[in-house]
Amino acid sequence: MPQGSNASRRSESSRRAILAATEELCRESGYRRLTIEAIAARAGVGKTTIYRWWPSKGAVVLELLDEAAVVGTAPPDTGDLAADLRSLLTEVIELSTPQDSAPGVGLVAEALQDPELGRELRERLIEPRIATFKQRLRRAQDTGELSPDADLDVALDLLYGPLYHRLALHLGMPDRAHLDALITHVLRALTPPPEHPPTP
Amino acid sequence: MPQGSNASRRSESSRRAILAATEELCRESGYRRLTIEAIAARAGVGKTTIYRWWPSKGAVVLELLDEAAVVGTAPPDTGDLAADLRSLLTEVIELSTPQDSAPGVGLVAEALQDPELGRELRERLIEPRIATFKQRLRRAQDTGELSPDADLDVALDLLYGPLYHRLALHLGMPDRAHLDALITHVLRALTPPPEHPPTP
Amino acid sequence: MPQGSNASRRSESSRRAILAATEELCRESGYRRLTIEAIAARAGVGKTTIYRWWPSKGAVVLELLDEAAVVGTAPPDTGDLAADLRSLLTEVIELSTPQDSAPGVGLVAEALQDPELGRELRERLIEPRIATFKQRLRRAQDTGELSPDADLDVALDLLYGPLYHRLALHLGMPDRAHLDALITHVLRALTPPPEHPPTP
Amino acid sequence: MPQGSNASRRSESSRRAILAATEELCRESGYRRLTIEAIAARAGVGKTTIYRWWPSKGAVVLELLDEAAVVGTAPPDTGDLAADLRSLLTEVIELSTPQDSAPGVGLVAEALQDPELGRELRERLIEPRIATFKQRLRRAQDTGELSPDADLDVALDLLYGPLYHRLALHLGMPDRAHLDALITHVLRALTPPPEHPPTP
DNA sequence: TACTAATCGAGACGGTACGTCGCGTCTTACG
DNA sequence: CGTAAGACGCGACGTACCGTCTCGATTAGTA
16 A cells, blocks of 8 residues: 555654653652643653643543553454453453553543543543443354343443442442442343343 | 631631632533633632632532532432432433533533542542432332342442443433433343352 | 832842843844843743843843943033034944943844834933033033034034944044044034124 | 855745845744744745745844845945934934834844844844944045044944833834934044144 | 756744743731 | 722743754765
8 A cells, every 4th residue: 555645754752752752751649740741751752742642631641541452353252241241351450450541531521521531531431431341242142142132332331330330439440249239139130031022 | 516716717708609600610610621721700809719618629629519419318218219220320310411510511511630639539529420320229129129138339330330431422322211221221231130140 | 209019020130130131142142143042041030021022132231221321411511512512422432342342232223124123222322422412512512612503403413423423334433533523524614703604 | 155055955935035025024923933844834834944944033124124225235324414414313313213123023033032143133234334424424524514534433322222222122213303403423433623632 | 958056935843032921929018 | 998900920822934854755966
């Protein structure tokens, strides 16, 4: 593909330096104290260069997380549905755990107040994971593990909801036992007792 | 409570003016653009007076919401458990709906990044509602509507979780049908099929 | 006049620090490289404090020169008109000589491009000196040294003009001999050969 | 001049576009707001092209004025010395009058602070005019209109000085009457009353 | 006529300073 | 004393231009 003259003049090395500096500073002082000014200084880059390519510090952090995330587009499928769901949920839990938390939580907090950032966050980080999640559940429907008319959006709310609930309220992420309890409850609710369908 | 001579010389009229100004400004420009500086100006109050009594703008807004909320400490009990749960959840949904959302959502966002504010938010706004919620569920256990060993913390996660989930992801609050689906699912999961207990 | 409550809250110590820093920086690096940012840093003062009280760096420098100038409002009068004029002109020449030149020349340069600054410069620094100059010439008219209908504005142009001429063209200030030549010429032109008046 | 193969590959059309853009922008927004960046944009030219051929915006403007000026190298000589001087002075006055003033005044202002630009300005714009001026005066000495030992440098100062004086002080250029008064005075001072020479 | 190197347009880049905003503290005068 | 008013030191903001630096794409003189 001869994209030739269409090539952006953007400096890849600056881009990398900016993301690296962002990651360092976030780790050192947290999302809150993160500053475009400081990123530029640490990265050895003009502020302009940051503003040229990102609209806000949130967008920089978003790209950082986006790069960091190894997106396995195919859902895990060990044959054990509960285990697979647990591993999907665990990925999110780990993104919200202290040492790495700064960028993730800060980003969610900022996105709450900034619709445009929220949209980006949803499109680039969240929706792919939702898709993966639903893909796994759909497969479970195919194998008859789940009721074929189970409402997958409800399942999504029920399984991911608690994580955000606890995040927002500083309640600490659910431990292994609690997580298993959640999954068990939800699967039970979605598993077809043949005679009455889940939603009236 | 004979606090007598100990009575604070704090000016109640300033306090009210501050909260009123906060409410107006929040409504006009949103939590994000809210500023201690602007509150003081609008309220005709010195900045010192605000800083003397509140540690941050979040704390002011928290007090505003705290005053606004009519906390029915006793849970609703119409005899219809699903309906009662729906009305409890609806209160929170309304706090997160556009016109009034600014203070509520902004506060949650800020609390995500400010542990102290998070603690205050939890203690003064959240926990009373959690208590009310659990109280109603416990009554349902007493009447046999719910399994006596149902895990109420899990129920809490399952019912409130989705709201925060959707809040954080700008997904829009669940509509009436979805909400009912949620409640139905959760109640089904908590209702005892006598042979296997909810947690393994 | 008990101006009491009317007293400005302005910090005199900051004002002095700002002027001192300005003077130092001007001496060290010249008017051109002088920067509000640097003044603030050197003075240990917020930039806001400078912008609050002065509209531009030119205004700060103007105030600096204004304070530095010992304005003898009464003109010198040794009885020797030429000598008195020479001493008046010398004051201006010294303000435009290298070591002290930075502020003075820079200010004139900036005022050339900034009408508001030009007005201030004129009112606060220039016009008092013009008044003094004219006062001395008027006294010379009283004593008959000068023609009573000599045009003092023309005299002003003729005597001060060359200084600005040379300043603008980097020609160097007139030396003692040239200055005396100038004064001699001008006085001769203003001294009445009784029959024909100076202006037609 | 066999510069032959050495011929510059410089683009004349770019040069003209740059000068034209400079002239327009100067007229529209004044020398002060003039910017290399803006010149390049308006001229449809890369910034590099400007920096390759001129060291500063002052140099561009200088070239602009240099081209615009129709330098009559031979002084006017109508036989009426006062009239000839007036027409020489008028050329400078017009260069400093509002509509065209921007480039001229700005250039002088900048040159005050930039010795290199000052030198260029002097050599290319000023000195030719001084030469012309002196040439005319010398001719007047030949015809006996002026004292043969009149100091032409003093004459220069006395006649051009007031213009810069007024320019620097935003005093407005001398009107016709004042200009005539100046010329009259100066000529009187330089005309030989046979018994006492002009300088003591 | 084709080659080849200087020049061109475009504009990203690392910087410096700008002028503004809001912070949280401090100072002053009043009630 | 608490208060209204607001100046203060500070830090970050987002912008404007600077002068330098790649990038192909002309383009003009030479081979």
